Amino acid sequence: MVQKLDRLGLTPSQTAGPYVHIGLAPEACGIEKPPFPTLGTEIAGPAAKGTRITVRGRVVDGGDLPLRDCLIETWQADAAGIYPGQQGADPAVTGFGRFPADFTSGEFSFETVRPGAVDLPGDQAIPPHISFWIFARGINHGLHTRMYFPEDNLSGDPLLARIEHRDRIATLVAEARGETEYWFEIRLQGAGETVFFDI
């Protein structure tokens, strides 16, 4: 016998279900007078430093149908690549976004500032990116992915270096639509399936 590893059992995940908006985006689902507003509607306040951008997109299932009941959460650094809560972070940046897909079109959109590259120990950096967490009816455990920008050199990214099928990296790169607007389509299954991470 050996000593027992003194760890508690983790709480397992369950789907967020079709009515996730009641708890997390009460203004979106027709609750008259919700007791509190939806969190995460402002990632970067008007005083935030950096280039303001708009990100639009949608999440598509294996039958090519956009999810009209999903919620998306995002987490990102400020324009200098510093996360909220870290020393020197831009106080006008919350870094956190939460957006329901449109009930008819399935499209989501949000405004933010373009994040900076995130410095790592040594001379390394992670190219600018926005972390996404996607949850909905039919998704048993929220899916993590990242959006990168088409203008950036992604060759030094330690996470992307782990993707053996190099053609799949393109699924993490947004499409530029004008100077400050990006389109990011997340494909859950099949051809062009987005890379998801076990983080």
Added chain:
Amino acid sequence: MTGALFPRQAGLHPPAFTPGYKTSVLRSPQRALISFGSGPSEETGPAFGHVKLGEHDNDLLLNHARPGQSAIGERIIVHGRLLDEGGRPIPGALIEIWQANAGGRYRHKKDGYLAPLDPDFGGCGRAITAEDGSYVFRTIKPGAYPWPNGPNEWRPAHIHFSIFGHSFGQRLISQMYFEGDPLIARCPIAQTIPDKEALNRLVAALDMAETKPMDAIAYKFDIVLRGRRQTHFENRLEGM
């Protein structure tokens, strides 16, 4: 704790593809997830400790009720602690919940179930965990409801939980069930969890010690999120 996140426990969470739960069939990735050691993007996360909560944000009996009224149903207290794998409390963390009313009807424009809405019940609440990781909600016990999966399928009574730890990599959404509910064993969503022991951790225990006599029955529901290593050594990130 500020070190790397513990890797996910294999086999704990439901797999993505669980055909008994039909919607998962087209919403499950077919490719394997890409694993990597956590970095700044995963080890940081939004902080809500400063969010100013309303007086009744954690009281679903009152937070959507008309003045002088209260939600109809079995009055319950749901309480517990938010801990990490090492047993350490997670203070200052946001817990959000949502649920159907006592008849199993959701206040959502997409829910067309014939059970009526309760004019005094909204169905959402939120709380910030205390220094010892504890939280408490007051609500009514939700009813079971039918859903179009199999021809005669009913969800067990449940409360949805959304939990933030201190980092984006700890993010979790789950559901709390109630002790003794015979529908749990028949539910394709509950049964997406492969490990029975893990599913049992979603079943809240009746807690007579915290029950308020002549007022509300209590259930205890502890939540455990991924822990973090102590930073023994500063390693290079994998792949570099």
